[in-house]
Amino acid sequence: MTTPGYATERETTEGRVFTVTGGDWDTITGSIDPLSNEKIVVNMGPQHPSTHGVLRLVLELEGETVTECRPVIGYLHTGIEKNLEYRNWTQGTTFVTRADYLAPLFNEAAYCLAVEKLLGITDQITERATTIRVLFMELNRIASHLVWMGTTGLELGAISMMLYGFREREYILDIFEETSGLRMNHAYFRPGGVAQDIPDSAIKKIRDFLVYMPKKLKEYEAMLSGQVIWHERTQGVAILDVTGCLALGITGPVLRSAGLAWDLRKTMPYCGYENYEFDVPTANTADVWGRYQVRIAEIRESLKIVEQALDRLKPGPIFVADKKIAWPAQLAVGIDGMGNSLEHVAKIMGQSMESLIHHFKLVTEGFRVPPGQVYIGIESPRGELGVHAVSDGGTHPYRVHLRDPSFVNLQAIPAMAEGALLADVIAGGASVDPVMGGCDR
Amino acid sequence: MSIESTGGVPVNAEPVGADIDAPAQVPSSPQKGMFGITGTGDVSGFGGLVRRRPDVVGSPKPYGSYFDEVTDALEEAYPLFADAIEKVVVDRDELTLHIKAEKIAEVAQIMRDDESLRFELCSSVSGVDYLNSDARRLHVTYQLTSMTYRRRVRLEVAVPVDVPVPSVTSVYPTADWQERETYDMFGVVFTGHPNLTRILMPDDWEGHPQRKDYPLGGVPVEYKGAEIPPPDQRRVYQ
Incomplete structure (x- = not known):
């Protein structure tokens, strides 16, 4: 009864197990007796196009209705937290940026704020460095929400949304590349400031983006908001109210779509967010549709913050003045791209032995951080991103824990x-916006 | 020297030998890295400065900020306060309540339900391993957030290996996966947890990777006949 190359079946103690390779559902439905065997268990993922990476869902189905769902994670665990303990505090940004790869700058920001709080230099971070951080975090939030709209559109049948979302995101990544040298995983924020100043060309690009993006947002809304299929797939689907969100620890757009305006930028401000004018968008439907509306509105609010941050950007230092912490290497753009400044290399190699020793010690050994522990929570595109950092007084972190919103929200x-219904699992899962790199770390 | 753990108010360490005018002693270290290096690998001459892990000392009242209100409210609502709370530490503008492990679920229940506390959200649960500096080496920290009052507080419990901690999942269902992760990474057993299995590591994994005596990597990298030791055995500057 099994056709070669199609669904194979074998008997186990748990019951009959089918291996499905696509296009062979007839074989399965044909061999299940509808009267005695209505319940089937389906493994969705870890390699599945609509699970946002390597998420595995074990679904128990009765017909098309899901009776039990069990998420299985850990397929992308890379030991970022353990690795951090073997590198110095500055090198830590290189690791944390790789956790939630759609919001790398948020990981860096939370980590840097934690290290700065441990060092007690939060007040010494320069105005320009903080403004650049806010500017880049908000651009990153827009980029992340664009990927969310793109992938969710793709999964719910609006494939063109995927093309548009990634197209506009590329524009933001160009701005990041021009400033930090990298499209993703920038390691641009460092404990004490940012790695390099923004070039004027990037500022111009951001100004252009502020004109370009609102038009595109209108296009997205024209395409999705009035569309019947989009309504049917999102409205009244995957409802989770405020009580459910709080019990399960869900934050971010999912919580705000249930009507609670909880945004750490407003409620527990950091990086001077209390000085920016913006609103916290909410919805009251608590469904996928509400989350879509909240995210679209958040892109608009982020554009407002980006504009204000650009206006506030005054010339000044981008790193703390304390030379025991400030990174000694001055980076510069040369003819072959980003690299060490020749001027700086000439100074340490030719003129000042003291500078060379200082540079060597700080880069290889790192700075010491007084013992203690702190917890910093910031509002990432997916919710509260927390960093619990512990120092034993040495040059390496003793323990860093990332409270990643994807990990908690997947619950x-x-x-x-x-x-x-089974089809709504896709919509609900997508509306949480999980990023497995952050979830599994 | 009785050392409990890091965290809390830092105490300045005095270099060994500073008071007797003797040459500074280089601290002994079990590490032996590449190029036969022993000790810290420090060539600066400052290696004689010994870093002492400070005791975590309880902070004196008043704690300042909203911390007094929180501790007073908890004391009023919880009759066993003096028994259950080992110490109150205020450091870097953060409040940490060190709690007896067996009392953590009760305290969490009151922290959530009492009207003047209202810590509705359990932001994060994670572990820290204070190997060699605390007899109760495994610490679990709970970061609670009060959305009503916009406050944060940290609860911390300490247990030796093999002593369980009551689960707070009945109070904060969100702690489910976070306690599983803490079990997976540190081997802390949470009693009363609905499904305490590994979450990030494979089911058949042996050991708990985030413990300090668990090596990083541990597998030598081979390259054209030469062998590079695992990262924790390479030369390090500390």
Whole structure:
């Protein structure tokens, strides 16, 4: 009864197990007796196009209805937290930036704020460095929400949205590349400031983007907001109210779509967010549609913050003045791209032995951080991103824990999926916006 | 020297030998890295300065900020306060309540439900391993957030290996996966947890990777006949 190359079946103690390779559902439905075997268990993922990376969902189905959903994670665990303990504090940014790869600058910001709080230099971070951080975090939030719209559109049948979302995101990544040298995983924020100043050409690009993006947002809304299929796939789907969100620890757009205006930028401000004018968008539908509306509105609010940050950008230092912490290497753009400034190399190699020793000690050994522990929470595109950093007084972190919003928010999937239809698992899962790099770390 | 853990108010360490005018002693270290290096690898001459891990000392009242209100409210709502709270530490504008492990679920329940506390959200649960500096080496920290009052507080419990901690999942369901991660990475057993299994590491993994005596990597990298030791055995500057 099994055709070669199609669904193979074998008997196990748990029951009959099918291996499906696509296009062979007839074989399965044909061999299940509908009267005695209505319940089947389906493994969705870890290699599945609509699970946003390597997320595995074990679904128990009765017909098309999901009776039980069990998320399985850990397929992308890379030991970032353990690795951090073997590198110095400055090198830590290179690791944390790789956790949530759609919001790398948020990981860096949370980590740097934690290290700065441990060092007690939060007040010494220069105005320009903080403004650049805010500017880049908000651009990153827009980029992350664009990927969310693109991938969710793709999964719910609006494939052109994927093309548009990634096209506009590329524009933002160009700005990041021009400033930090890298499109992703920038390691641009460092404990004490930022790695390099923004070039004028990038400022011009951001100004252009501020004119360009609102038009594109209108296009997205024209394409999705009035579309019947989009309504049917999102409205009343994967509902999770405020009580459910708080119990499960869900923050970010999912919580705001349930009506609670909890945004750490407003409620527990950091990086001077209290001085910017912006609103916290909410919805009251608590469904996928609400999350879509919240994210679209958040892109608009982020554009407002970017504009204000650009206006506030005054010339000045981008690193703390304390030379025991400030990175000694001055980076500069040369004919072959970003690299060490020749001037700086000439100074340490030819003129000042003291500078060379200082440079060598700080780069190889790093600075010491007084013992203690801190917790910093910031609002990432997916919710509260927390960093719990512990120092034992040495040059390496003793322990750094990333409270990643994807990890916590994924717990909402069973609450959203159970009792609903199989197709709505996709919509609900997408609306949480999980990034497995951050979830598994 | 009785050392409990890091964290808390830093105490300045005095260099060994500073008071007796003797040459500074180079601290002994079990590490032996590449090029036969022993000790810290420090060639600056400052290596004689010994770093002492400071005791975590309880902070004196008043704590300042909203910390007094929180501790007073908890003391009023929880009759066993003096028994359950080992010490209160205020450091870097953050409040840490060190709690007896067996009392953590009770305290969490009151922190969530009492009207003048209202810590509705458990932001994060994670572990720290204070090997060699605390007899109760495994610490679990709970970062609680009060959305009503916009406050944060940290609860911390310390247990030796093999002593369980009551689970707070009945109070904060969000702690489910976070306690699983803490079990996976540190081997802290949470009693009363609905499904305490590994979450990030494979089910059949042996050991708990975030413990300080668990090596990083541990697998030598081979390259054209030469062998590069695992990262924790390479030369380090500390």
